[in-house]
Amino acid sequence: MNLQHLFAGTGERTVHYALSGAGGGFARTLLAQTPRIGRLAPAVLCDRDVDRLRGMLVELGYEDGRLRVCADADEVAHAVEEGSVALVADGALLTAAPWDILVEATGSPADGYAMARAALTGGRHVAMVSKEVDSVAGLHLADLARDNGVVYTTADGDQPANLIALVTWAELLGLDIVAIGKSSEYDLVFDPATGAVTQLDTTVPAPELAGLLALGSDVRATLAARAAAVTALPTGATADYCEMAVVATNTGFRPDTERLHYPVARIAELADVYALREDGGLLHRTGAVDVFSALRLPDEASFAGGVFVVVRTGDPVTWETLRGKGHVVSRDGRYAAIYLPYHLMGVETPVSLLSAVLHGRPSGGTDPRAHAVLAGRARRDLPAGTVLEMGGHHHDVTGVQAVLLRDEDTPSDTAPLYLAAHATLGRDVRAGDLITLGDLADADTELLHAWTSGRASRTTHSPVPHASR
Numbered sequence: 001m002n003l004q005h006l007f008a009g010t011g012e013r014t015v016h017y018a019l020s021g022a023g024g025g026f027a028r029t030l031l032a033q034t035p036r037i038g039r040l041a042p043a044v045l046c047d048r049d050v051d052r053l054r055g056m057l058v059e060l061g062y063e064d065g066r067l068r069v070c071a072d073a074d075e076v077a078h079a080v081e082e083g084s085v086a087l088v089a090d091g092a093l094l095t096a097a098p099w100d101i102l103v104e105a106t107g108s109p110a111d112g113y114a115m116a117r118a119a120l121t122g123g124r125h126v127a128m129v130s131k132e133v134d135s136v137a138g139l140h141l142a143d144l145a146r147d148n149g150v151v152y153t154t155a156d157g158d159q160p161a162n163l164i165a166l167v168t169w170a171e172l173l174g175l176d177i178v179a180i181g182k183s184s185e186y187d188l189v190f191d192p193a194t195g196a197v198t199q200l201d202t203t204v205p206a207p208e209l210a211g212l213l214a215l216g217s218d219v220r221a222t223l224a225a226r227a228a229a230v231t232a233l234p235t236g237a238t239a240d241y242c243e244m245a246v247v248a249t250n251t252g253f254r255p256d257t258e259r260l261h262y263p264v265a266r267i268a269e270l271a272d273v274y275a276l277r278e279d280g281g282l283l284h285r286t287g288a289v290d291v292f293s294a295l296r297l298p299d300e301a302s303f304a305g306g307v308f309v310v311v312r313t314g315d316p317v318t319w320e321t322l323r324g325k326g327h328v329v330s331r332d333g334r335y336a337a338i339y340l341p342y343h344l345m346g347v348e349t350p351v352s353l354l355s356a357v358l359h360g361r362p363s364g365g366t367d368p369r370a371h372a373v374l375a376g377r378a379r380r381d382l383p384a385g386t387v388l389e390m391g392g393h394h395h396d397v398t399g400v401q402a403v404l405l406r407d408e409d410t411p412s413d414t415a416p417l418y419l420a421a422h423a424t425l426g427r428d429v430r431a432g433d434l435i436t437l438g439d440l441a442d443a444d445t446e447l448l449h450a451w452t453s454g455r456a457s458r459t460t461h462s463p464v465p466h467a468s469r
Contacts, residue, residue: 021107258404395418
């Protein structure tokens with residue numbers, strides 16, 4: 001579709017946005033792109049380190065004289081009124097000036113929720129980048145948006161929105177979707193010359209991969225052998241589970257297994273890998289959401305955190321024609337993979353901002369539901385008094401393994417992972433047990449309300465009772 005047509009007829013209005021977590025990597029990509037778009041401008045930017053934020057903006061080419069560090073509401077209002085960009089350290093100051101849409105990118109469950117709620121209840125749109133917030137409070141925030149006549153949406157450029165877009169495109173075309181998903185953040189790059197595999201900045205020996213570059217006749221056996229060959233490298237980032245929870249909420253596709261499959265697969269193999277088990281693939285059932293680790297050689301293109309759908313082919317002549325044009329079709333011709341090998345972060349987000357403000361149209365799902373729960377299992381025995389700290393690049397929760405549960409398989413008192421984050425355990429939790437709401441001595445009350453309220457209004461299945469320990 002020609003997006004110039006989509007926004008034709010909307011006048012010359014400039015869309016103004018507020019941005020929380022403005023000093024982060026995603027935020028930088030949006031701020032770098034904004035000056036190239038004539039009808040988009042930042043109004044209020046929030047980050048705890050405003051001096052560092054200001055330095056980044058100057059580096060990006062923003063005029064230093066039009067950047068105002070503000071300490072109170074009056075200063076924020078005055079800065080925006082005079083056409084400057086207000087920089088604040090306190091999220092409570094975001095709403096002190098007029099703007100159209102909040103881009104929430106803190107990654108903080110409690111802080112991000114508070115800022116999104118304030119925006120929505122104040123009649124302003126929200127584009128949610130913080131999947132940690134969405135996985136706990138997204139359903140409630142969607143209700144608030146509806147009640148206040150505004151838009152709550154995922155943000156183009158981030159993998160959840162990109163995958164939702166690909167899925168809905170495939171559904172519109174009547175394609176029979178079997179599985180959907182994304183690649184993990186970093187490829188596995190195998191160098192046959194050295195017999196080693198590299199993931200980001202870590203290289204380990206994996207000479208067995210030299211004989212495993214083709215799937216062979218037994219797909220599952222080959223995938224198991226590849227997984228064994230790269231056990232020295234981490235698999236299953238918490239962020240992946242969180243993103244797929246957001247996708248499940250917005251599409252209805254759900255995990256085939258709670259730890260996801262994470263096959264080590266080459267792009268050309270996706271249609272064979274994500275076939276049903278009776279056809280030689282991994283899946284126990286259709287409608288799956290999953291993540292794979294992209295295996296490639298040094299001179300091959302990356303999947304770059306991209307997204308995919310796997311569909312049943314239907315007419316064999318059509319799909320053999322498409323195979324001949326380079327499309328990924330399974331060896332038996334029953335399945336095909338369609339993919340977008342990129343996610344451009346904030347570079348693409350302006351499309352979501354313009355769509356929400358100028359058309360009142362979200363980029364994400366139109367009817368989010370409680371299809372899956374991002375939860376956590378104790379990796380080891382966790383004694384009462386343990387603080388479940390959240391940190392690191394992937395916002396892992398200390399001592400807890402992220403899992404993605406199908407809604408109908410989730411005990412009713414299961415705690416969402418990012419409600420448990422930063423909370424203190426009020427009682428012992430055994431290794432392997434799910435963290436429950438009853439385990440948390442001091443769960444954030446606002447997030448807890450958002451979780452229970454959202455699920456009460458948008459649950460699709462009856463929750464299973466909790467089995468006593």
